[in-house]
Amino acid sequence: MRGIQRGRVGFLVVLAVAGPAWRSAAAQAQTCAYVRCFLTLQDHPPRVVQGAAATPVARFGLFAPRIDLLTASSDSARLHYQAFRANYNRAGVLKLIDFGAWITALAVFAGSPRANHGAAIGIIAGSVPVGIAALVYTARAETRLERAIAAYNRTLPDTP
Numbered sequence: 169m170r171g172i173q174r175g176r177v178g179f180l181v182v183l184a185v186a187g188p189a190w191r192s193a194a195a196q197a198q199t200c201a202y203v204r205c206f207l208t209l210q211d212h213p214p215r216v217v218q219g220a221a222a223t224p225v226a227r228f229g230l231f232a233p234r235i236d237l238l239t240a241s242s243d244s245a246r247l248h249y250q251a252f253r254a255n256y257n258r259a260g261v262l263k264l265i266d267f268g269a270w271i272t273a274l275a276v277f278a279g280s281p282r283a284n285h286g287a288a289i290g291i292i293a294g295s296v297p298v299g300i301a302a303l304v305y306t307a308r309a310e311t312r313l314e315r316a317i318a319a320y321n322r323t324l325p326d327t328p
Contacts, residue, residue, distance in 0.1 A: 200324065200325075201324070201325065201326070201327055202321070202324040202325065202326050202327075203219065203220050204218075204219045204220070204221075205218060205219055205324055206218070206219060206321045206324060207225065207237065207238075207317045207320055207321060208222075208317070209313070209314065209317065210222070213227065214227070214228040215227045215228060216233075216235060216313075216317070218237070225237065230260045230263065230264070231256065231257050231260045232252065232253040232256035232257050232260070232309070235249065237320065238316050238317070238320055241316075241319065241320045241323060242319055242320070242322075242323050244315075244316075244319040245316045245317075245319035245320040245323070246316075248312045248313070248315040248316035248319060249312070249313070249316040251308075251312040252309050252310075252312035252313040252316055253309075255305045255306075255308040255309035255312060256305070256306070256309035256313075258305045259302045259303075259305035259306040259309060262298050262299075262301050262302035262305065263299075263302045265295075265298050266295050266298045266299045266302060269291055269292070269294065269295035269298065270292065270295060272291055273288045273289075273291040273292045273295070274288070276288045276291060
């Protein structure tokens with residue numbers, strides 16, 4: 169019983185000491201100077217970087233990356249970021265479907281080139297609208313991410 173009470177007291181002491189440190193770290197993140205904390209998009213490799221030092225924050229792949237700075241920012245930045253994620257993930261699914269259609273068309277054509285020529289071309293023709301839709305959703309996602317970054321950057325102070 170005494171061991172349990174000592175454990176509780178130790179835990180409370182750790183919380184009392186570490187609690188203010190956690191709050192001060194959160195306060196520092198909110199008062200971060202623009203030059204250190206602004207976000208930008210880089211093209212090669214595609215990623216989001218922070219500050220003048222270009223510290224990588226998120227890398228892009230088939231599906232949308234999680235960018236905690238934008239989820240914890242203003243309502244405008246958060247809403248644009250959520251729309252970015254929805255559009256980017258939708259584009260990722262459509263890209264997978266398009267890729268699968270091309271692989272299927274190749275497999276159908278490889279099975280018997282003369283007999284399955286029309287079927288392979290039909291599959292490819294059916295995948296064209298899916299590929300176009302993926303491009304449209306990717307463009308929408310990029311626009312929404314740019315708007316989210318702009319809204320985030322507007323909340324940063326010029327000086328610390």
